[in-house]
Amino acid sequence: MTDQPLIIDGHLDLSMNAMEWNRDLRLPVSAIRTREAGLQDKPDRGKNTVAFPEMRAGNVGFCFATLIARYAKPTHPLGGWNSPAQAWAMVQAQLAWYEEMIRQHELRLVRTQEELEAHLQRWQAGDRQQIGFLLTLEGADAIVSPDHLTQLHARGLRAIGPAHYGPGTYAFGTDSEGSIGPRGKELLRKMETLGIILDATHLCDTSFWEALDHFNGVVWASHSNCRALVNHNRQFSDEQLKALIERGAVIGLPLDAWMMVPDWQRGKSHPSNTPVTLELMIDNLDHICQLAGNADHVAIGTDLDGGFGKEQCPSDLETIGDLQKLPGLLQQRGYTETETAAVLNKNWLRILRQGLT
Numbered sequence: 001m002t003d004q005p006l007i008i009d010g011h012l013d014l015s016m017n018a019m020e021w022n023r024d025l026r027l028p029v030s031a032i033r034t035r036e037a038g039l040q041d042k043p044d045r046g047k048n049t050v051a052f053p054e055m056r057a058g059n060v061g062f063c064f065a066t067l068i069a070r071y072a073k074p075t076h077p078l079g080g081w082n083s084p085a086q087a088w089a090m091v092q093a094q095l096a097w098y099e100e101m102i103r104q105h106e107l108r109l110v111r112t113q114e115e116l117e118a119h120l121q122r123w124q125a126g127d128r129q130q131i132g133f134l135l136t137l138e139g140a141d142a143i144v145s146p147d148h149l150t151q152l153h154a155r156g157l158r159a160i161g162p163a164h165y166g167p168g169t170y171a172f173g174t175d176s177e178g179s180i181g182p183r184g185k186e187l188l189r190k191m192e193t194l195g196i197i198l199d200a201t202h203l204c205d206t207s208f209w210e211a212l213d214h215f216n217g218v219v220w221a222s223h224s225n226c227r228a229l230v231n232h233n234r235q236f237s238d239e240q241l242k243a244l245i246e247r248g249a250v251i252g253l254p255l256d257a258w259m260m261v262p263d264w265q266r267g268k269s270h271p272s273n274t275p276v277t278l279e280l281m282i283d284n285l286d287h288i289c290q291l292a293g294n295a296d297h298v299a300i301g302t303d304l305d306g307g308f309g310k311e312q313c314p315s316d317l318e319t320i321g322d323l324q325k326l327p328g329l330l331q332q333r334g335y336t337e338t339e340t341a342a343v344l345n346k347n348w349l350r351i352l353r354q355g356l357t
Contacts, residue, residue, distance in 0.1 A: 047309030253302020
C-alpha cells in the first residue's frame with residue numbers, strides 16, 4: 001500500500017536468522033514457518049515474524065541490521081564462541097550473507113549520507129525491491145584488534161554496541177557489572193576516529209556511564225525499554241534515559257515480551273495467558289517522551305526474531321508488517337501526525353544524518 005508511512009526498525013538480527021537459524025529470508029514468513037514445522041532445536045521454531053516480503057508489504061524500508069557473534073570465556077553464564085577468532089569468523093559469514101543479499105537485489109547497504117538520501121528517494125518513488133540497511137555490530141567481542149575494526153568499517157560497519165549479555169572483552173553487558181577498562185576505552189577512541197556510532201543498548205550501569213564519559217561521537221540506543229516499567233538491568237533507568245536525551249540520542253523500543261511485562265517467565269508466560277500487546281510498547285515510548293518533554297528521542301527498535309518469536313512478542317503482531325498498526329495506536333494515545341512521523345522514521349533519520357558522513 002503506497003499510503004503506508006515509512007517505518008525504520010532500529011534493530012533486526014537478519015544475518016543471525018539466516019546463518020544460525022538457517023532461515024531463507026527471501027521467502028514469506030508463512031513459508032519459513034512451514035519449513036520449520038516439527039523442529040524443536042530452538043523455542044521459536046515455526047514462530048518467526050520477519051522476512052523480506054513482509055518488510056516490503058509493511059513499508060519497513062530501512063533497518064539497522066546486526067552482526068552478532070559473542071566470545072565467551074568458560075565462566076560466561078550464557079556461552080558463546082570459545083575464542084575471538086571464532087567469533088570473528090562467524091561475523092565474516094554473516095557479512096558474506098549480507099553481501100550476497102545485496103548482489104541479489106534484496107538489500108541495499110547504506111554507509112554515507114549520500115547513500116541514505118539516494119535510498120530514500122528510490123524507495124519513496126516506488127522502487128521497493130531492495131530494503132535499505134545500516135550495518136551494526138551487537139557486542140564487540142569479535143573485534144580481535146583495532147585493525148579488525150578498521151576492516152569492518154571499510155566493509156560498511158557504522159554502529160557498535162560494545163557489549164551484549166554478560167562480561168565482554170570491551171565492556172560488561174546485561175546481567176553483569178563492571179568497567180569498560182583500558183580495552184573498552186581504546187575501542188571507543190577508535191570508533192570516534194572512524195566515525196562509528198555508539199549503541200548504548202545492553203551496557204551494564206557502570207559501563208554505560210563510563211562509555212558516555214569517554215565517547216564524544218553520536219550515541220543512540222537501538223533497542224531498550226524503561227526500568228521504571230520493568231525493573232531489570234537490561235532496561236534503562238530514568239537517570240540513564242535523561243543522560244541519553246541530553247546527548248541528543250534516539251532510543252528504539254523493542255518488542256520482546258519479557259522487557260515489556262514485569263515478571264515474565266520464559267517458557268511459562270505466553271501472549272495467550274499474559275497480556276502483552278503493542279500498547280505496552282507505547283507505554284515505554286510515552287514514559288521517555290514524558291522525561292524528554294517531547295517525542296524527539298523515541299523510535300522503533302523491535303528486535304523481532306532476536307532469539308524469540310510469536311511465543312514471546314505482542315499478541316496483536318503476527319509479522320513485522322503489523323508495525324503499521326502503530327500510527328493508529330499512537331494517534332489514539334494523543335500523538336499528533338508530526339509526532340507519529342517522528343517515531344516511525346524522522347527521529348532515526350535525523351540522527352543517521354548526524355552520524356553518517
